Amino acid sequence: MRAGGEGPLRVLVVDDDVAVAGVHRGFVEAVDGFAVCGTVHRGREVLPAVRATRPDLVLLDIHLPDESGIEVLRRLRAAATDVDVIAITAARDVETVREAMAGGVLHYLVKPFSLTTFAERLRSYAAHRADLGQLSRAGEDRLGQADVDRLLRSRQQPAREPVLPKGLSTRTLELVAGALREAGSDDVSAAELAERCGIARVSARRYLEHLESVGRATVHPRYGRAGRPENGYRWAP
Secondary structure: OOOOOOOOEEEEEEOOOHHHHHHHHHHHHOOOOEEEEEEEOOHHHHHHHHHHHOOOEEEEOOEOOOOEHHHHHHHHHHOOOOOEEEEEEOOOOHHHHHHHHHOOOOEEEEOOOOHHHHHHHHHHHHHHHHHHHHHHHOOOOOOOHHHHHHHHHHHHOOOOOOOOOOOOOHHHHHHHHHHHHHOOOOOEOHHHHHHHHOOOHHHHHHHHHHHHHOOOEEEEEEOOOOOOOEEEEEEOO
16 A cells, blocks of 8 residues: 555556546546546556556456456556455355455445445445555554454445435435536526436525535526526535
């Protein structure tokens, strides 16, 4: 694991399916504090890509066309790379899971999964990195049992989102946030977003106001338009 901690955590996406790799790339980019540094589709491409892009984390598919992701994992460890790995795969057999765990994967995500589940694992990883960084900055050469236990907990337990305001759901929030991101630099009103997402206008406004309150959206008053004045919202990168 690299020292440092400034800037987003760098992620290398590994999946033989170009479309699936694109979905996972979008998932990574939807989570604060992470950025994709590369995408590869073959096992033999992983180690060169790790050396070239120096990611903090590899999202590793197990079923690759030229070799197993387990073999890729073993090669990464044999090469003494300090990159972390999360397995993302449809493989559910006990032996594959055991071999992945023996190879030191931090999490094992079974396809298909939701953005919420994926984001929980990335936030868990970020918390684990933050704990390691805090102990390193404190100059702790030798850890006590409590420190070790805390590191193990931050590695193993998903870090969940804070509780949403009453009446808001994570699934609809993801839908609204996705529509706002897709709008780019264009202002989107609550009515326009409600139509795009298939929800009520008052609900859309509540989700937009929540995103604005947590710094994920900015509000821009609309002037000079017919009808009642209304606010436009933009995604805040």
